[in-house]
Amino acid sequence: MIITHLLNNIMLKRKRKQLLTKAIVGSFQDKLFCKQSSSITLMDGSTPDDIILGNKVWMWGSLNSQNGGKIIVGDYTQIGIGCKINAVDSITIGKYVTFAPNVTIDDNNNHPISPQFRKYMRIKGDVDSSLWKYSNHAPVIIEDNCWIGRNVSIMKGVTIGANSVIGANSVVTKNVPSNCIAVGNPAKIVKTGIDSTPAPINCQNYNEYLKQYTEYGTTK
Numbered sequence: 001m002i003i004t005h006l007l008n009n010i011m012l013k014r015k016r017k018q019l020l021t022k023a024i025v026g027s028f029q030d031k032l033f034c035k036q037s038s039s040i041t042l043m044d045g046s047t048p049d050d051i052i053l054g055n056k057v058w059m060w061g062s063l064n065s066q067n068g069g070k071i072i073v074g075d076y077t078q079i080g081i082g083c084k085i086n087a088v089d090s091i092t093i094g095k096y097v098t099f100a101p102n103v104t105i106d107d108n109n110n111h112p113i114s115p116q117f118r119k120y121m122r123i124k125g126d127v128d129s130s131l132w133k134y135s136n137h138a139p140v141i142i143e144d145n146c147w148i149g150r151n152v153s154i155m156k157g158v159t160i161g162a163n164s165v166i167g168a169n170s171v172v173t174k175n176v177p178s179n180c181i182a183v184g185n186p187a188k189i190v191k192t193g194i195d196s197t198p199a200p201i202n203c204q205n206y207n208e209y210l211k212q213y214t215e216y217g218t219t220k
């Protein structure tokens with residue numbers, strides 16, 4: 001009986017989510033290369049206005065907003081499959097950013113630190129008390145042209161500067177300056193000045209592109 005109830009509940013939630021996904025992703029579709037795996041979920045007062053997507057965004061992942069959390073994604077950014085971007089405050093992502101699969105960005109702790117409050121959540125099963133707004137939260141910023149490796153977690157309050165790279169499986173808890181490579185848990189900087197790394201010389205398409213578009217390399 002309890003299991004049936006639980007299953008029904010999960011299915012109901014799924015159904016609601018799928019409907020929401022269809023409705024909301026549909027309204028963004030002209031701007032997106034939107035894959036079947038993608039979703040946008042608006043919870044507890046969030047509205048479509050809380051999600052701002054640039055042009056030519058490649059969307060494989062999920063954007064989840066609670067209580068008016070803002071999610072802003074710049075032009076030409078790719079949100080990889082399995083990525084989860086969870087905002088109750090704000091998550092701002094620049095242009096040309098590449099997210100490998102399974103990156104998670106949380107601008108909040110999800111649950112409060114207070115042991116008494118968490119015990120209350122479990123005892124009462126109070127859905128409201130589990131909302132992200134009761135946990136510590138701070139805006140996250142990922143600047144233009146970053147590359148975030150697979151399975152990376154980016155925590156609340158972090159800014160990653162333009163062009164920087166985060167190695168696979170890293171956990172980013174502190175700011176990363178521009179033009180760096182940071183890796184590990186917690187992520188530490190292992191290389192700086194990567195803006196002076198030359199592009200590979202053997203990519204014919206890139207060489208042709210350079211000839212045609214002199215503005216390449218700017219953040220326009």
Ligand SMILES: CC(C)(COP(=O)(O)OP(=O)(O)OC[C@H]1O[C@@H](n2cnc3c(N)ncnc32)[C@H](O)[C@@H]1OP(=O)(O)O)[C@@H](O)C(=O)NCCC(=O)NCCS
Nearest residue numbers: 099100101148149150165166167168169170181183184190
């Ligand atoms: C970070 C990365 C780009 C490597 O950059 P690189 O300039 O070639 O750097 P190196 O291989 O010289 O590594 C520099 C140091 O960081 C370490 N390192 C590299 N990647 C690491 C990672 N993910 N976690 C922990 N340490 C890592 C190396 O062991 C090396 O340490 P050392 O100086 O003590 O020897 C690469 O390791 C990576 O993580 N790529 C992401 C791949 C991915 O997620 N692809 C998904 C498709 S987009």
